[in-house]
Amino acid sequence: xSSPTQPAADYIGVDVSGVTLRAALVAHDGRVTxxxxxxxxxxxxxxxxxxxxxxxxxxxxxxxxxxxxIPGLVNRETxxxxxxxxxxxxxxxxLHAELRRATGLRVELENDANAAAYGEYSVGAGCGxxxxxxxxxxxxxxxxxxxxxxxxxxxxxxxxxxxxITIDPEGNECSCGNTGCLETYASAPNIVRRxxxxxxxxxxxxxxxxxxxxxxxxxxxxxxxRNGDDFALLMIERTGRFIGTAVxxxxxxxxxxxxxxxxxxxxxxxxxxxxxxxxxxxxxxQPSFESAKIVTATLGGDAVSVGAALLARDSAAPA
Amino acid sequence: xSSPTQPAADYIGVDVSGVTLRAALVAHDGRVTxxxxxxxxxxxxxxxxxxxxxxxxxxxxxxxxxxxxIPGLVNRETxxxxxxxxxxxxxxxxLHAELRRATGLRVELENDANAAAYGEYSVGAGCGxxxxxxxxxxxxxxxxxxxxxxxxxxxxxxxxxxxxITIDPEGNECSCGNTGCLETYASAPNIVRRxxxxxxxxxxxxxxxxxxxxxxxxxxxxxxxRNGDDFALLMIERTGRFIGTAVxxxxxxxxxxxxxxxxxxxxxxxxxxxxxxxxxxxxxxQPSFESAKIVTATLGGDAVSVGAALLARDSAAPA
Numbered sequence: 001x002s003s004p005t006q007p008a009a010d011y012i013g014v015d016v017s018g019v020t021l022r023a024a025l026v027a028h029d030g031r032v033t034x035x036x037x038x039x040x041x042x043x044x045x046x047x048x049x050x051x052x053x054x055x056x057x058x059x060x061x062x063x064x065x066x067x068x069x070i071p072g073l074v075n076r077e078t079x080x081x082x083x084x085x086x087x088x089x090x091x092x093x094x095l096h097a098e099l100r101r102a103t104g105l106r107v108e109l110e111n112d113a114n115a116a117a118y119g120e121y122s123v124g125a126g127c128g129x130x131x132x133x134x135x136x137x138x139x140x141x142x143x144x145x146x147x148x149x150x151x152x153x154x155x156x157x158x159x160x161x162x163x164x165i166t167i168d169p170e171g172n173e174c175s176c177g178n179t180g181c182l183e184t185y186a187s188a189p190n191i192v193r194r195x196x197x198x199x200x201x202x203x204x205x206x207x208x209x210x211x212x213x214x215x216x217x218x219x220x221x222x223x224x225x226r227n228g229d230d231f232a233l234l235m236i237e238r239t240g241r242f243i244g245t246a247v248x249x250x251x252x253x254x255x256x257x258x259x260x261x262x263x264x265x266x267x268x269x270x271x272x273x274x275x276x277x278x279x280x281x282x283x284x285x286q287p288s289f290e291s292a293k294i295v296t297a298t299l300g301g302d303a304v305s306v307g308a309a310l311l312a313r314d315s316a317a318p319a
Numbered sequence: 320x321s322s323p324t325q326p327a328a329d330y331i332g333v334d335v336s337g338v339t340l341r342a343a344l345v346a347h348d349g350r351v352t353x354x355x356x357x358x359x360x361x362x363x364x365x366x367x368x369x370x371x372x373x374x375x376x377x378x379x380x381x382x383x384x385x386x387x388x389i390p391g392l393v394n395r396e397t398x399x400x401x402x403x404x405x406x407x408x409x410x411x412x413x414l415h416a417e418l419r420r421a422t423g424l425r426v427e428l429e430n431d432a433n434a435a436a437y438g439e440y441s442v443g444a445g446c447g448x449x450x451x452x453x454x455x456x457x458x459x460x461x462x463x464x465x466x467x468x469x470x471x472x473x474x475x476x477x478x479x480x481x482x483x484i485t486i487d488p489e490g491n492e493c494s495c496g497n498t499g500c501l502e503t504y505a506s507a508p509n510i511v512r513r514x515x516x517x518x519x520x521x522x523x524x525x526x527x528x529x530x531x532x533x534x535x536x537x538x539x540x541x542x543x544x545r546n547g548d549d550f551a552l553l554m555i556e557r558t559g560r561f562i563g564t565a566v567x568x569x570x571x572x573x574x575x576x577x578x579x580x581x582x583x584x585x586x587x588x589x590x591x592x593x594x595x596x597x598x599x600x601x602x603x604x605q606p607s608f609e610s611a612k613i614v615t616a617t618l619g620g621d622a623v624s625v626g627a628a629l630l631a632r633d634s635a636a637p638a
Contacts, residue, residue, distance in 0.1 A: 083606075131474060145572070147466065154574020154607065155450060161571040161604040166564055168488055178567075178602045245485055248497075249568045252480040253464070255473020283497045285480040287402075288473065 009064035012056050012105075013309025014049050016040055016087065017071040017112035023052045024302055025060055026309035030123035032302055034059050043089045050102035065106040065316065066099060067308030069115035073157050079109060108312040112304050113160060114151045116297075117144035119307025120260045124299040129258035133250050134297075135162050136263035137243065141183045145254075151311075163187070165246045185242040188218035188265055195221055195235045205231035222268035233271065240272040244279025251284040251292050262297030269296070328383035331375050331424075332628025333368050335359055335406065336390040336431035342371045343621060344379055345628035349442035351621055353378050362408045369421035384425040384635065385418060386627030388434035392476050398428060427631040431623050432479060433470045435616075436463035438626025439579045441633075443618040448577035452569050453616075454481050455582035456562065460502045464573075470630075482506070484565045504561040507537035507584055514540055514554045524550035541587035552590065559591040563598025570603040570611050581616030588615070 008028035015022040018040065025034035034056060041048045049068060057063050072084025072091065079096040099107045110118075117126075117134030126132040132146040141163030145152040152159050163183035164176050171180025184190055195216075199208055206229045210216050224232035247259055266272060277294050284292070299306055327347035334341040337359065344353035353375060360367045368387060376382050391403025391410065398415035418426045429437075436445075436453030445451040451465040460482030464471040471478050482502035483495050490499025503509055514535075518527055525548045529535050543551035566578055585591060596613050603611070618625055 143572070147471075152466075152573075155576040156574060156606060156610040158604060158607045158610075159572065159574040161574070161607060164571050164602075164604045165568050166602045167485070169486060169564055176604065245488055249484050250572060252483050253462070253478065253569060253572060254471075255475060255478040255480070257474040283483075283485045285477060285483045285495065287475060288477045288480060291475040291477075 007062060009313075010060045010062045011309035011313045012053050012063055012066045013069070013115075013305035013307065013312070014052065014066070015069045015112065015115070015304035015308065016045055016049065016090075017069055017304055021048060021052065022301060022305050023049075023056060024305040024309060025056045025063070026306055026313075028313065030306065030310060032306060035302075042087060045087070045090055046093060046095050046098035046102065049099060053099075053103050053105070063105065065108065065312035066103055067108045067110065067115065067310070067312030068095070068099070069112040069304035069308040070095075070109055071112050073111060074109045076153070076157070079107075081109060106312065106316070108308070108315050110151075110308055110311050111144070111157075113142035113144040114153075115305075115307035115311060116262060116299070116303035117146055117160075117260070117307065118151055118311050119299050119303045119305075120262065120297050121146045121149075122310045123306065124303065125260045125295045125297050126258045129293070131254070131256050132258045132260060133160070133162075133254065133256050134260045134262065135243075135247070136297075137186060137188075137261070137265040138263040139188050141187050141263075162246060162250070165249055167242055167245045182242060182246045186239050186265070191218045191221060191235065191239050191265065192216065194238075195232075198235070199231070205229055207232055218265055219267065222265075222271070225268060225271050236268050236271050237275045239265070240275030241279040243272075244276040244281075245283055247276060247280040247294065248283035248289075251280060251288050255288045256292055258293045258295065260295055260297050262299075262303060266296050326381060328632075329379040329381045330628035330632045331372050331382055331385045332388070332434075332624035332626065332631070333371065333385070334388045334431065334434070334623035334627065335364055335368065335409075336388055336623055340367060340371065341620060341624050342368075342375060343624040343628060344375045344382070345625055345632075347632065349625065349629060351625060354621075361406060364406065364409055365412060365414050365417035365421065368418060372418075372422050372424070382424065384427065384631035385422055386427045386429065386434070386629070386631030387414070387418070388431040388623035388627040389414075389428055390431050393428045393430060394476070395472070398426075400428060425631065425635070427627070427634050429470075429627055429630050430463070430476075432461035432463040433472075434624075434626035434630060435581060435618070435622035436465055436479075436579070436626065437470055437630050438618050438622045438624075439581065439616050440465045440468075440626075441629045442625065443622065444579045444614045444616050445577045448612070450573070450575050451577040451579060452479075452481075452573065452575050453579045453581065454562075454566070455616075456505060456507075456580070456584040457582035458507050460506050460582075481565060481569070484568055486561055486564045501561060501565045505558050505584070510537045510540060510554065510558050510584065511535065513557075514551075517554070518550070524548055526551055537584055538586065541584075541590070544587060544590050555587050555590050556594045558584070559594030560598040562591075563595040563600075564602055566595060566599040566613065567602035567608075570599060570607050574607040575611055577612045577614065579614055579616050581618075581622060585615050
């Protein structure tokens with residue numbers, strides 16, 4: 001513990017959940033004082049994380065711990081990554097031991113969605129609430145739950161599987177084997193797929209013209225919606241309603257204080273947040289809806305790294 | 320606290336959630352040693368509960384506290400019942416103060432579903448698990464959540480609203496204003512309604528003959544299913560699948576250890592439990608499904624009274 005005459009410790013958080021590694025030097029109060037980014041070296045994660053940690057320790061001599069957000073499941077007892085469909089190399093190696101050896105720091109590994117949730121809870125959109133559900137909607141859909149200020153992992157570490165909630169029992173087939181999972185409607189690739197499927201009905205959309213030149217993305221759809229294209233707006237609005245149906249299940253089951261919506265798809269802003277809130281309101285038990293805040297995430301690309309750093313800060317054994 | 324030389328205390332639990340008041344004298348280990356039942360005096364609840372408590376104290380001189388399960392919402396800070404659609408008289412009166420005055424006992428009021436959940440958790444089907452979801456399916460559908468051994472109330476006391484989870488976004492209108500709530504398919508009155516709606520398609524069902532003489536009930540449908548009536552079996556099986564869809568949402572969000580299914584509709588036994596488990600398995604994230612037990616409640620009509628008594632036992636301030 002730092003005494004009043006010592007400066008407070010800093011923490012390093014690293015996000016290895018995307019194609020880009022993002023690292024942050026985080027002050028004790030959650031402020032990011034320095035960032036690093038690089039293409040993720042997928043088969044060399046431990047060495048790359050140790051290298052960026054060394055760079056950030058050149059900036060601050062007071063780094064007390066290192067947190068790493070992983071696209072997978074971490075066994076709390078062994079500190080091993082036991083499942084990672086997106087980054088299998090970290091399952092084969094003992095990332096935790098390698099990082100501890102290379103840096104000499106206390107190391108905390110955490111699932112990326114859990115880390116992002118903890119970041120938003122601590123210093124982002126969920127700040128001030130004790131109970132929070134975090135949703136990330138991008139190429140996939142993830143979720144994480146904070147109850148009484150702690151990440152709620154569930155019985156085997158899988159709590160918060162928001163993307164595989166059934167929102168239409170007779171809907172599309174999902175890769176998980178179910179039909180009608182939220183992910184089959186509202187992930188970025190599925191927004192693009194649904195938009196393609198319907199585009200032939202509306203030749204006047206600016207997306208029709210765009211699709212003649214190149215494949216469009218969910219970000220293109222959001223941009224055209226902001227520019228006033230009615231068809232793009234309709235697709236974003238419907239996506240929001242699908243998400244809102246699943247948000248209502250969270251509100252009904254948990255009577256949760258705050259739902260923070262993050263991930264690339266939420267960059268559509270109020271165009272998607274408003275239909276999410278409307279549909280959640282329609283499909284929730286009203287007293288529970290009235291006590292739930294539904295807000296967009298505020299940490300953006302820093303969520304995982306900041307959350308991992310703050311989990312490392314808060315998991316220190318009491319002095 | 321009792322010393323080793325004193326016999327352990329007993330507790331009284333009373334269930335005022337139905338047309339019948341049910342009271343139980345409950346030993347410290349959860350065994351019911353005495354029961355009382357009477358038609359509930361809906362406008363005279365405090366006096367009636369105090370009377371039955373006095374009767375049970377004639378049986379045991381060691382009663383330490385009284386727990387009451389209420390069909391409504393209890394404010395934890397004031398001990399007042401703040402909402403009760405089914406028993407409005409207990410909102411107008413100060414039930415907690417009246418019972419304390421009349422009995423001289425420490426009094427704990429709790430929502431009936433929460434009390435039943437705590438009973439099943441402590442000495443029923445959920446015994447041995449730390450995290451449990453309880454569902455009751457009868458004239459209405461309720462739920463309650465136990466996390467780390469405690470009733471999880473949510474932000475404003477409404478957690479566990481299982482009956483209003485949307486299972487079909489374009490389904491029937493619900494009294495809550497939403498469409499496609501589980502309750503519109505799977506509560507006892509709605510099982511009867513769905514069966515009536517489809518009965519004309521199957522004149523060979525024994526329910527067709529029964530319906531010529533009198534209205535049938537959900538219990539009749541379950542009985543005819545057990546007797547091998549194909550149509551009744553189909554209706555029970557479909558009901559199970561609707562319930563299983565909502566159970567999957569609980570498993571996906573919470574990765575919960577144990578789901579206990581209670582209420583009159585579950586008296587259909589494995590005929591309804593099997594399709595619930597099958598559909599939940601189909602619609603859940605597999606690792607979470609594999610670590611979830613889905614079982615029928617074991618306390619039957621004692622669940623609320625026993626749970627209320629044990630909540631009274633466990634909410635005692637430390638000596």
